[in-house]
Amino acid sequence: MTAAQWLLLVAWAGLTLYVLFAGADFGGGFWDLLAGGDVKGMPQRRLIEHSIGPVWEANHVWLIFVIVMFWTGFPAVFASVASTMYIPLTLVAFGIIARGAAFAFRKASTELWQQRLFGAAFALSSVLTPFFLGTVAGGVASGRVPLGIARGDLVASWLNPTSVLAGLLAVGTTAYLAAAYLTADARRQGQDDLAEAFRRRALVTGAVTGAVALGGIAVLWADAPRLFAGLTGRALPIVVVSALAGLVSLVLLVQRRYVAVRATAALAVAAVVWGWAVAQYPYLLLPDATVAKTAADPAVLRATLAVLAVGTLLLVPSLLWLFSLFQREHAVAAHDQADGPAPSGHPAA
Known part of the structure; x- marks a missing residue:
């Protein structure tokens, strides 16, 4: 493999991790929106x-990583997408900023009206941001972003049948x-009622998203024939793996095997x-x-891969440690909750 192919492989792996981790965070905002009133929800x-809470900022590391990889390794592609798709990408940036600020401000607010205001901003931006990211992906996949600065249509490039389909699938996937x-988080904390509630939502959302994907076959056939040919050909x-993993996930949800379904759901989306x-x-x-036509100079690619190797040695263990501590905190909290409060005058162990 060439250096350009290796860089593309690594960048796509980073994109996959962003979809899986940040996607689940965006989906959390989707369910926040539908949770109900102040007391019920x-x-x-x-x-x-x-x-x-502990990981949502860390998940955006992957988005920054993907942007830097394409900016450095395939600058002409980066410039083409950024200039043609600047409208949805600007909306994505506003959505990420609004979502993060609202999430932080709601937790710090004491007035109910402020909590409602910031909660609405957090939830709405959690839905709109993945939708617009999906429209960008749909525009690129359907061939509406030609090589060159702003050579594509600034509106039709992301407002078209394939982009709308990709946006809907992005929202459905994040919610699922x-x-x-x-x-699994609810069960770990001993909240079986919430585990049941989210199990039902996962079943419904998975079925609906799968139906949208099946219906989208006709959209791709009519609107993106080259993508359709590739998906029904060598891809x-x-x-098929995605479809099978999605079906297995639904079966695991029916059986309430919440830990296993995390792996199959992630596989279906990846x-x-x-x-x-x-x-x-x-x-x-x-x-x-x-790839060969748009890649940067080989010296730049090799230097980027070398820096990436060093950075990986620092980043990956740190993220693994963060997630490990986070899951351990869940387990301790659930154990303390199961033990009940300590007697008066005696601290909990």
């Missing part, structure tokens, strides 16, 4: 806040991942991301912008 919102992940085995990559390879931008 409070237990669900507390679970969502507790689940994403969040519901599937929250079932077909990956598409297979979609890699199915798109295989279907479009070796083109980064249709119709003729290949």
